[in-house]
Structures are given as structure tokens and as C-alpha cells.
Amino acid sequence: EIVMTQSPATLSVSPGERATLSCRASQSVRSNLAWYQQKPGQAPRLLIYGASTRATGIPARFSGSGSGTEFTLTISSLQSEDFAVYYCQQYNNWSPVFGPGTKVDIK
Amino acid sequence: QITLKESGPTLVKPTQTLTLTCTFSGFSLSTSGVGVGWIRQPPGKALEWLALIYWDDDKRYSPSLKSRLTITKDTSKNQVVLTMTNMDPVDTATYYCAHILLYYDILTGYSPGYFDYWGQGTVVTVSS
Numbered sequence: 203e204i205v206m207t208q209s210p211a212t213l214s215v216s217p218g219e220r221a222t223l224s225c226r227a228s229q230s231v232r233s234n235l236a237w238y239q240q241k242p243g244q245a246p247r248l249l250i251y252g253a254s255t256r257a258t259g260i261p262a263r264f265s266g267s268g269s270g271t272e273f274t275l276t277i278s279s280l281q282s283e284d285f286a287v288y289y290c291q292q293y294n295n296w297s298p299v300f301g302p303g304t305k306v307d308i309k
Numbered sequence: 310q311i312t313l314k315e316s317g318p319t320l321v322k323p324t325q326t327l328t329l330t331c332t333f334s335g336f337s338l339s340t341s342g343v344g345v346g347w348i349r350q351p352p353g354k355a356l357e358w359l360a361l362i363y364w365d366d367d368k369r370y371s372p373s374l375k376s377r378l379t380i381t382k383d384t385s386k387n388q389v390v391l392t393m394t395n396m397d398p399v400d401t402a403t404y405y406c407a408h409i410l411l412y413y414d415i416l417t418g419y420s421p422g423y424f425d426y427w428g429q430g431t432v433v434t435v436s437s
Binding site: 234 | 412414416
């Protein structure tokens with residue numbers, strides 16, 4: 203089974219600053235990777251699929267990059283509504299596992 | 310507009326069987342490529358996928374929970390049902406259902422896809 207890891211576990215960022223989150227797969231998942239945002243008490247929301255394609259309605263400040271085993275989610279200028287937990291998920295095989303998440307909180 | 314909603318008991322006793330229903334609208338599980346998945350999240354922990362079912366009745370299960378899970382669909386009712394046997398306090402979690410589309414990669418073939426629409430989740434507590 204592919205194992206997904208994310209770093210850092212917690213990222214403290216000031217509003218307006220850039221946030222860079224990392225996701226790593228234990229083996230290549232090509233570009234078959236999605237990112238989700240989850241706020242407290244809410245269901246996850248799809249942000250990015252195909253490693254770099256924004257889902258419908260997702261602001262341009264969110265961008266994804268990477269392929270193979272190394273991926274990055276960048277939030278170019280953090281807004282108050284972006285403080286949340288972010289998960290990556292691979293869908294390259296029939297066990298679409300999630301990473302452990304990165305919490306982005308206010309510095 | 311795609312919507313999904315989970316329903317089921319909020320409290321189950323250890324060793325009991327949990328039955329959850331996902332009722333959806335805005336899509337049909339008879340449409341080629343369409344699927345519904347179940348994902349859970351223990352309090353304060355990460356997401357864990359449980360099971361998938363597709364329009365053609367193809368079913369996939371998390372290897373670690375496969376022996377305890379059954380997923381079925383009722384296309385006429387727009388519902389997907391997940392049963393989990395032998396419940397334990399560690400199964401306490403919020404359970405989500407989500408819409409998924411079968412994905413085709415030119416090199417690796419078909420794969421499950423990503424979860425693009427989610428229900429609000431239902432909290433299940435396992436306690437005697």
C-alpha cells in the first residue's frame with residue numbers, strides 16, 4: 203500500500219504571507235494526487251486534482267505542483283479563511299489513501 | 310447540483326453492526342464512471358477511506374477493514390449503504406460519503422479518482 207506523508211504537521215503563518223505545504227508518496231503516483239481543505243466542524247473540500255488543477259470555484263491563490271513522489275500545495279497570500287487542515291490523497295491505485303494532514307494556523 | 314447526506318445511528322454498542330446510508334441527488338449511480346465512497350475521521354485525526362462502489366457495482370475496500378465492511382447501492386432510491394460489523398470504540402468517528410468519478414490514466418489504466426463532493430458527515434460513537 204502506498205503511504206502518504208505530509209510536512210510540516212503544523213505551519214504557523216501570518217495573514218498575507220505565503221504558505222508551502224509538502225506531500226510525499228512512498229512510491230510514484232504520477233500526477234494522480236488531490237488536495238483537500240478541512241475547516242473545524244466541516245467536511246473536506248476538494249482544492250486540487252491532477253496535482254495542479256484547481257477544482258471549480260477555488261481561488262487562484264491556491265496552486266499545486268509536483269509529480270511522482272513529491273508534491274507541493276502553495277497558498278500565495280494567506281487569507282483568514284485559509285486557516286485550516288490540508289490533506290493530500292493519492293488515487294493512482296485502488297487504495298486511495300490520504301496523508302496525515304498539515305494544519306495551517308495563525309502566527 | 311450534487312448533494313449527499315449521511316444517516317444512521319449516533320450510538321452503537323461494541324460488537325454491534327453499524328449501518329449507514331448515504332442519500333444523494335444531482336447524479337445517478339447508473340451513469341458510467343460514477344461512484345460513491347465512504348471515508349471516516351476519528352476525533353482529531355486524519356481521514357481514512359473505507360469503501361467505494363461504482364455504477365457497474367464494482368466494489369473496493371480498505372485492505373485493513375475489508376473483512377468488516379460491505380457496501381451496496383440502490384440506484385432507484387439514490388442510496389448507498391455501508392455496513393461495518395463488530396464495532397469497537399476505536400471506530401468512533403465522523404463518517405462521510407462522497408461522490409467520485411472513475412479516473413483513467415493512459416499509462417496505469419483505471420483508478421478510483423478523487424472525492425469531489427462530500428456529505429456533511431455523521432458522528433458515530435461506539436460505547437457500551
